[in-house]
Amino acid sequence: MSLTAVPAAPSADGPAVEGPRRRRAPxxxxxxxxxxxxxxxxxxxxxxxxxxGVWVAATQYLLYTRQNVTLAQAVANAxxxxxxxxxxxxxxxxxxxxxxxxxxxxxxxADDGEWSTTSLRIGREELPEALRGAVAGGQxxxxxxxxxxxxxxAVGVPLAGLQxxxxxxFPLHELDDxxxxxxxxxxxxxxxxxxxxAAVGWWVTRPALRPLERISAAAAxxxxxxxxxxxxxxxxxxxxxxxxxxxxxxxxLEQRVRADARFAxxxxxxxxxxxxxxxxxxxxxxxxxxxxPPDGREALELLxxxxxxxxxxxxxxxxxxxxxxxxxxxxxxxxxxxxxVREALARRTAAGGGTVEVTVRADASxxxxxxxxxxxxxxxxxxxxxxxxxxxxxxxxxxERSPDHACIVVDDxxxxxxxxxxGTVFERFARGSGSTRSRTPGSGLGLALVSRHVQLxxxxxxxxxxxxxxxxxxxxxxxxxxxxxxx
Amino acid sequence: xxxSVLFIxxxxxxxxxxxxxxxxxxxxVAEAGSGEEGLARLAERPYDVVLLDLVLPGxxxxxxxxxxxxxxxxxxxxxxxxxxxxxVVAGLEAGAxxxxxxxxxxxxxxxRIRALARRTRSPGARPRVVVGDLEIAPADGxxxxxxxxxxxxxxxxxxxxxxxxxxxRVLSREELLERVWGYDYFGDSRLVxxxxxxxxxxxxxxxxxxxxxxxxxxxxxxxxx
Numbered sequence: 001m002s003l004t005a006v007p008a009a010p011s012a013d014g015p016a017v018e019g020p021r022r023r024r025a026p027x028x029x030x031x032x033x034x035x036x037x038x039x040x041x042x043x044x045x046x047x048x049x050x051x052x053g054v055w056v057a058a059t060q061y062l063l064y065t066r067q068n069v070t071l072a073q074a075v076a077n078a079x080x081x082x083x084x085x086x087x088x089x090x091x092x093x094x095x096x097x098x099x100x101x102x103x104x105x106x107x108x109x110a111d112d113g114e115w116s117t118t119s120l121r122i123g124r125e126e127l128p129e130a131l132r133g134a135v136a137g138g139q140x141x142x143x144x145x146x147x148x149x150x151x152x153x154a155v156g157v158p159l160a161g162l163q164x165x166x167x168x169x170f171p172l173h174e175l176d177d178x179x180x181x182x183x184x185x186x187x188x189x190x191x192x193x194x195x196x197x198a199a200v201g202w203w204v205t206r207p208a209l210r211p212l213e214r215i216s217a218a219a220a221x222x223x224x225x226x227x228x229x230x231x232x233x234x235x236x237x238x239x240x241x242x243x244x245x246x247x248x249x250x251x252x253l254e255q256r257v258r259a260d261a262r263f264a265x266x267x268x269x270x271x272x273x274x275x276x277x278x279x280x281x282x283x284x285x286x287x288x289x290x291x292x293p294p295d296g297r298e299a300l301e302l303l304x305x306x307x308x309x310x311x312x313x314x315x316x317x318x319x320x321x322x323x324x325x326x327x328x329x330x331x332x333x334x335x336x337x338x339x340x341v342r343e344a345l346a347r348r349t350a351a352g353g354g355t356v357e358v359t360v361r362a363d364a365s366x367x368x369x370x371x372x373x374x375x376x377x378x379x380x381x382x383x384x385x386x387x388x389x390x391x392x393x394x395x396x397x398x399x400e401r402s403p404d405h406a407c408i409v410v411d412d413x414x415x416x417x418x419x420x421x422x423g424t425v426f427e428r429f430a431r432g433s434g435s436t437r438s439r440t441p442g443s444g445l446g447l448a449l450v451s452r453h454v455q456l457x458x459x460x461x462x463x464x465x466x467x468x469x470x471x472x473x474x475x476x477x478x479x480x481x482x483x484x485x486x487x
Numbered sequence: 488x489x490x491s492v493l494f495i496x497x498x499x500x501x502x503x504x505x506x507x508x509x510x511x512x513x514x515x516v517a518e519a520g521s522g523e524e525g526l527a528r529l530a531e532r533p534y535d536v537v538l539l540d541l542v543l544p545g546x547x548x549x550x551x552x553x554x555x556x557x558x559x560x561x562x563x564x565x566x567x568x569x570x571x572x573x574x575v576v577a578g579l580e581a582g583a584x585x586x587x588x589x590x591x592x593x594x595x596x597x598x599r600i601r602a603l604a605r606r607t608r609s610p611g612a613r614p615r616v617v618v619g620d621l622e623i624a625p626a627d628g629x630x631x632x633x634x635x636x637x638x639x640x641x642x643x644x645x646x647x648x649x650x651x652x653x654x655x656r657v658l659s660r661e662e663l664l665e666r667v668w669g670y671d672y673f674g675d676s677r678l679v680x681x682x683x684x685x686x687x688x689x690x691x692x693x694x695x696x697x698x699x700x701x702x703x704x705x706x707x708x709x710x711x712x
Contacts, residue, residue: 269568272589272590273498273589274500275589275590276505276589276590276591277498277500277504278590279590279591279592280501280504280505280507280508280590280591280592280593281504283508283593283594284504284507284593287511311590329573331677334704339661343661368705373676374675374677480705
């Protein structure tokens with residue numbers, strides 16, 4: 001049977017998991033960024049199309065209207081001039097000055113080659129040859145002209161029965177001003193739409209993408225070891241189907257991991273009954289070891305140490321697999337680390353392990369932590385065992401305190417733990433680099449269990465160098481600060 | 488005087504080998520392969536200690552333990568495969584006085600059996616203590632309330648008597664383990680906590696707000712002076 005088939009629980013042991021988890025830098029923009037960009041592009045394109053449409057329609061319409069108005073006025077004025085010339089015989093200059101005109105427009109009259117005008121700036125020369133020719137040919141015409149750089153519309157109407165023609169020149173700069181304002185308005189609205197739609201897109205895509213964020217948060221939680229993480233689809237109908245399948249997957253995974261852990265737990269549990277028979281039978285045989293021949297005694301000794309290791313392995317395996325299976329029997333109480341360390345060292349002395357006195361710093365003698373006493377005892381025992389079996393022997397145990405933590409420091413006299421192995425030393429069945437696969441005493445689970453238990457109690461454990469050159473294990477536990485009166 | 492033990496365990500190999508080991512330790516051992524058989528044997532004659540496996544066919548260990556408690560004050564040591572599980576607390580709640588975890592060492596087990604058997608005798612001549620309407624008479628081994636005997640197990644009585652002997656002083660769990668169970672360093676403080684809980688149910692007017700056996704947070708328990 002391979003007892004190394006410990007469930008591959010997703011939660012690693014020890015501070016190794018606290019190392020930086022490299023996250024790939026996103027080379028492509030985020031989904032939200034791309035959605036926002038697309039929205040902005042569409043909004044800008046639509047606005048540009050709309051602005052161009054408005055520009056074309058508005059300018060065409062305004063020009064058309066202006067042309068109609070000016071033509072109507074010119075024709076009306078031409079009729080009045082014709083009446084004036086034929087009936088009343090007024091001089092042309094007086095006739096022109098009596099005409100109703102809009103502000104800025106100029107009337108000109110060509111009376112048998114005699115030109116009269118109401119303006120000093122605009123006379124015969126300002127009217128293009130083509131226009132004059134067309135009107136002289138009996139054809140009412142109009143043409144855009146420029147006088148001193150300003151735009152005008154010249155309209156010419158031949159007077160019926162006479163060799164005369166009436167011209168009226170209308171200023172267009174107001175229309176141009178209107179066009180300019182319209183252009184500015186349209187352009188600036190296009191420019192304003194870009195950032196505005198980007199902002200709106202960013203804001204609008206947030207709730208739309210929130211389900212994705214919740215899914216990724218839940219997935220990260222599971223990857224981080226919280227197998228119970230689920231997505232709560234309430235408040236977001238769009239999340240319901242994906243949440244259902246996600247939760248089903250997570251539940252299947254959790255069940256699988258728990259089943260694996262339970263299997264390991266059951267196996268080690270089943271092993272305890274035969275172990276009881278073995279250890280008891282062995283101690284019975286041991287009590288009559290004197291009656292055995294020397295080689296029988298040696299064989300018994302080998303058997304005894306092997307059974308002891310086996311017992312430890314089964315014990316540790318049971319404990320760690322129960323933790324994997326989600327055991328929730330954490331019983332936190334107020335514990336004085338100094339007293340607990342003293343007891344653990346006394347047990348070691350009683351078991352023939354020599355005497356090491358605990359050093360308790362002045363401010364740490366009364367420090368109380370919230371801890372599971374049984375687990376903390378186990379942590380101490382495993383650290384002391386580790387120092388004795390792998391670290392060349394325990395040299396010192398110190399209890400210190402920082403403002404928020406109590407620290408239990410366990411030093412040994414071994415070669416220490418190389419920097420590179422400090423993260424992996426708390427992993428299951430981790431062996432020092434020197435002894436790749438060779439068997440060493442102990443279960444190989446002791447430090448994994450230490451890390452597991454300490455984390456469960458809200459603390460941390462690290463390994464550094466002892467001042468004397470060996471390894472130093474430091475367990476930090478939060479100081480009890482609650483006010484509940486439970487004992 | 489040879490101590491007598493009744494070992495109730497369904498696993499025959501364990502039963503045989505543990506009996507062998509305990510006999511070698513100088514104990515008189517009777518074996519029972521089921522809860523029913525164990526209760527029948529207990530009815531035939533008294534034993535100093537009952538060793539009870541929690542996993543039994545038919546009536547399980549908890550049930551058998553409650554039944555033993557109903558009819559006698561014989562100390563019960565339960566045998567469990569898991570030290571960390573709720574089994575321990577549940578077993579103590581069911582009335583067990585102590586527990587051992589498989590795999591156990593025969594020498595340690597016999598030491599516990601002897602400690603339990605020893606301390607169930609009269610704890611010497613100590614003065615009577617009166618707390619409210621409760622009267623503790625260590626010499627007689629009884630606790631009375633208004634003249635009526637409060638039915639305590641021997642361990643519960645011993646616990647109360649130790650607290651009464653040091654009235655007004657706080658006794659830590661470790662001290663109580665040593666005084667009541669006779670352990671140094673090997674005890675489990677849950678033994679004390681569960682027994683205090685059981686004791687309170689029997690002697691306190693309101694077990695949720697104890698006035699006789701009070702908790703001193705982070706320190707232990709005390710009988711107010």
